[in-house]
Amino acid sequence: xxxxKQRAFLILRYCTxxxxxxxxxxxxxxxxxxxxxxxxxxxxRVVYAVTSADVDGDGDTDLVVLxxxxxxxYEQPSWQAHTILKDQLPxxxxxxxxxxxxxxxxxDFAIGAGWPRxxxxxxxxxxxxxxxxxxxxxxxxxRAIHRMYWADVLGRGRxxxxxxxxxxxxxxxxxxxxxxxxxxxxxxxxxATVLNSSLNRMHNHLHLDFDGQKAVDTITASxxxxxxxxxxxxxxxxxxxxxxxxxxxxxxxxxxxxxRVGRLSSGRRFLVAVQPMHGDELVVYRxxxxxxxxxxxxxxxxxxxxxxxxxxxxxxxxxxxEIVFGHSDTPGKFGVMVWSSEDSDGxxxxxxxxxxxxxxxxxxTVADFNGDGRPDIAAGGRSTHNVRMYLxxxxx
Numbered sequence: 001x002x003x004x005k006q007r008a009f010l011i012l013r014y015c016t017x018x019x020x021x022x023x024x025x026x027x028x029x030x031x032x033x034x035x036x037x038x039x040x041x042x043x044x045r046v047v048y049a050v051t052s053a054d055v056d057g058d059g060d061t062d063l064v065v066l067x068x069x070x071x072x073x074y075e076q077p078s079w080q081a082h083t084i085l086k087d088q089l090p091x092x093x094x095x096x097x098x099x100x101x102x103x104x105x106x107x108d109f110a111i112g113a114g115w116p117r118x119x120x121x122x123x124x125x126x127x128x129x130x131x132x133x134x135x136x137x138x139x140x141x142x143r144a145i146h147r148m149y150w151a152d153v154l155g156r157g158r159x160x161x162x163x164x165x166x167x168x169x170x171x172x173x174x175x176x177x178x179x180x181x182x183x184x185x186x187x188x189x190x191x192a193t194v195l196n197s198s199l200n201r202m203h204n205h206l207h208l209d210f211d212g213q214k215a216v217d218t219i220t221a222s223x224x225x226x227x228x229x230x231x232x233x234x235x236x237x238x239x240x241x242x243x244x245x246x247x248x249x250x251x252x253x254x255x256x257x258x259x260r261v262g263r264l265s266s267g268r269r270f271l272v273a274v275q276p277m278h279g280d281e282l283v284v285y286r287x288x289x290x291x292x293x294x295x296x297x298x299x300x301x302x303x304x305x306x307x308x309x310x311x312x313x314x315x316x317x318x319x320x321x322e323i324v325f326g327h328s329d330t331p332g333k334f335g336v337m338v339w340s341s342e343d344s345d346g347x348x349x350x351x352x353x354x355x356x357x358x359x360x361x362x363x364x365t366v367a368d369f370n371g372d373g374r375p376d377i378a379a380g381g382r383s384t385h386n387v388r389m390y391l392x393x394x395x396x
Contacts, residue, residue, distance in 0.1 A: 001075055007173045009025075012385070016086070020228060022226070023072075028191075028222045031154055032314070033393040034354055034376075034377070034390040034392060034393065035390070035391040035392060035393060036388060036390055037079070037389040037390075037391060038089060038356065038386070038388055039063060039065075039074055039079050039378070039386075039387040039388060039389050040072075040074070040081060040386060040387045041385075041386050042066070042386060043065055043067050043070070043153065043385070043386075043387060044067025044068055044069065044385065045067065045068050045385060046067060046068050046092065046362065046382050046385070047066070047067055047362055047363065047381055047382070047385065047386070047387055048066050048067060048068065048093060048094050048095070048115075048363065048382025048384060049065070049094070049095055049096050049362075049363045049380065050063065050064070050065055050066075050363050050365045050378045050379065050380040050387065051064045051066075051097070051365050052098075052365055052367035052369070052378075053073070053095055053098035053099060054107060054206050055073045055082075055084075055106045055107055056075060056076075056109055057105075057106060060074055060076040060077070060371060061076060061097075061367050061368055061369055061371070062074060062076050062267070063076070063369060063387070064078070064096065064098065064109070065097045065231055065380060065387055066095070066111070067093065068091050068092040068093060069086060069087050069091050069093065070085055070087075070093075071082055071083070071084050071085035071086075071093070071094075071096065071109065071111065071124070071134075071348065072084070076369060076370065076371075076385075077370065078190045079167075081164075082258040083133070083138070084124065084126070084133060084134045085111070085124055085133060085134055086133060088119060088133065088136050088312045089111065089113040089114070089120065089122055089136065089293050090113050090114040090118065091113070091114075091115075092115045092306065093111055093112070093113045093115070094112050094113065094115035094116075094145065094146055095111070095112040095135065095145065095146060095147050095148045095163075096109055096110065096111050096112075096148070097109065097110045097148045097149055097150050097161065098115070098150075098239065099150050099159065101123050101125065101181055101295060102125055102185055103186050104233060106125075108123055108124060108125045109123065109124050109140060110123045110139065110148055110150075110161050111124065112145040112146065112147075112148055112163065113122070113145075115143070115144070115145070115146070116144055116166065116198055116331075118141075118143060119141060119142045119143040119144050119165060120138075120140075120145070120170070120177070120257040121138075121139035121140045121141065121142065121143035121145060121148075121161075121163065122136050122137060122138055122139055123136075123137050123139055123185065123344055124136050124137070125137070127154075129365075131336040131386075135299065137185065137186045139161070139179060139190050140179065140189075142163060142165050142169055142175065142177060143165060143167070143169035143170060144165040144166045144167040145163055145164075145165050146161045146164060146166040146202070146203065146204075146212050147163065147164045147203075147204050148161055148162065148164075148166055148201075149161075149162055149206070149207055150162070150246045151216045151218075152216050152217075153178050153195065153207065153217075153218060153231065154180070154193060154218045154229045154231070155180055155215060155216075155231065156180065157182070158183070158322050159181075160178040160179055160193075161178070161190075162176070162177070162178045162179075162195070162205070162207065162218065162291065163176075163177050163179065164176050164202045164204070164205045164220065165202065166201060166202060167200070167201065168200060171197055172197075172198075172200075172201050172206065173196075173198045173199050173200055174196075174197065174200060174201075174202040174222070174379070175194050175196075175197045176194070176195040176196045176197070176199070176202065176205065176218070176220065176229065177193065177194060177195065178190045178192065178195055179191070179192050179326065180192075180193070183243075184375075190244055190296050190353040193234050194230050194309050195218065195229055196220070196227075196236060196238055196381050197250045199220060199222040199223070199224050199227060199238075199273035199279055200222060200223045200224070200239065201222055201252060201255065201257075202220050202221070202222040202313070203221055203222070203224040203255065203257035203258065203277045203278075204220075204221045204259060204261055204310075205218055205220040205221065205259070206217065206218070206219050206260060206261060207388065208261055210228055210230065211230075211294055211359070215230065215231060216244025217229065217230040217231075217257055218230070219241070219261070220257040220259070221244075221255070221256040221257055221258055221273060221274075221277075222255055222256070223245070223251060223252060223254055223255040223276070223277070224240065224243070224244075224254075224255055225242050225243040225244040225246075225256055226240070226241045226242040226244060226259055226271060226273060226285070226295075227239065227241065227253075228240075228241055228258055228333070229392065231306055231347075237283065241271070241285070241293070241294075242256075242259040242271070242273070242285050242295050242297065243255070244256035244273060244275040244276060245275040245276040245279065245281065245282075246376075248276075252276070252277070252329060253276050253278055255268070255275065255276050255277065256273040256274065256275040256277070256279075256280055256283075257273075257274050257275065257276060257277030257278055257307070257308075258273060258274035258307065258308070258309070258310040259272070259273045259310070260272050260310045260311055260323070261312065262286055262312035262321030262322075262323065263320075263321055264319070264320050264321070264341055264344060264345075264346050265318060265319030265320050265344065266286055266344040266345070267283075268344075268345065268346060269287040270284050270285060270286050270287065270321075271284070271285040271295060272284050272285070272310060272312065272323050273310075274307035274325075278306045278308065279299070279306075279307055280302055280303060280304055280305060280307065280385075281299050281338070282299070282300050282301035282302070282303045282304075282307060282323075282325055283297050283299050283300070284298045284300055284323075284346060284349065285296065285297050285298075286299070286346050286347070287302050288356045289370070293380075298346075298347060299351040300339060300351075301325070301339070301351065303330075304327040304330045304333065305327060305328075305329035305331075305334075305335075306328045306329035306331045307326075308326060308327060308328050308363070308382075309324075309325065309326035309327075309336075309361045309362065309379065310323070310324070310325055310326075310364070310365050311323075311362040311365065311366045311377075312324070312366075313366045313375040314375070315338065315374070315375055315392055315394060316340075316394045317374075317394060320340065320341050322338050322341075323338065323339040323340075323349075324336065324337075324366060325337050325338075325339060325364075325376055326340055326359070326362075326363075326364050326379055327361060328359070328361050328362055328381075328382045328383065332356075332357050333356060333357065333360055333362060334356075334357065334359070334360045335351060335353065335354070335355060335356045335357060335358060335360075335361060336353075336354045336355045336359060336364065336377065336379050336388075336390065336395070337351050337353045338352050338354060338363055339351045339369070340349065340352070348369060354377070354390050355379070355388065356392070357386050358384065358386075358388070359379050359380075359381040359383045359384055359386060360382045360383040360384040361379050361380070361381060361382075362380050362381060362382040363379070363380050364377055364378065364379045364380075365378050369391065370387060372392075374392040374393075374394050375392060376389060376390060376391050376392045377389070377390040377392075378390070386391075
């Protein structure tokens, strides 16, 4: 599908029911229209995280929201809210990851809480009473726990819970940890493996098979920049891919705070980063030819405040991944936007604003929320306290 700056990018605004078309944004660089659905105007003081899971086991993808003291899930297609955790863990709850932890065929959730003063890891599972709050079980502790994802970084054939604290808890650097699920996760200790302990202010990380060796690697966004961490036998190696913001007198103004990976239709990969942490630059790093040398950097957006949310997906089915980006503190301009490559090399990018001044974006997630085979977007707000969804109307 050929992109065109002249195509109109239509945005339909929804509350809980469909509202009339309120306008068009000209020069949209991606083809699909997005319908805006107001999922919840105020689920909590801060919407720290949004993710997806089939919570009720009906085959649909539901929306899951983490606030400072609650976990809620919104049932597709009515988006009715259900609270499954409330005031059972220390505030603030900061990260969440879905998985069937106990092997009963139903999804459970790992949660990081106590942010930023302490750091506790728990997992929750449902009780027989489907209306009751879920049961809380302990995993462990790690100060300043900040992000978590499931990935088989240890090559066990079963995913581990990989967590990254923001600040050092033991020694001089952050302990990037992989917690293994024991055979009785409610009663037995979750063994932890340290993947790296040399980086600082690690704001996020991701997992991928970086070199095609059929092993799961990790890329971190920290004060040092973007770092590849991978297993070599019984040892863990790190390789700096990009320094991010560099050369600032204040060390905390260097590096990167968010990172995601995407792929262009040409097959070339790119990394996209917010730099530095909570920064004011959105930067695309293009993979070097034949995988050798430094990744070339292009600043595609700047001047915003507190860039904090980042995802990639192919929304219009043309083979190029787009970039979903949200920032939270830019007066009157915070919100959600999509960036699309204008060439096969990823050297030039154009943007479309999906939502301006309505969601002070703390987090975004991408999933097919209405079962039509197209990726959609959900966003959670900080100072705006709200949750919105952007349903993809692409014609493929």
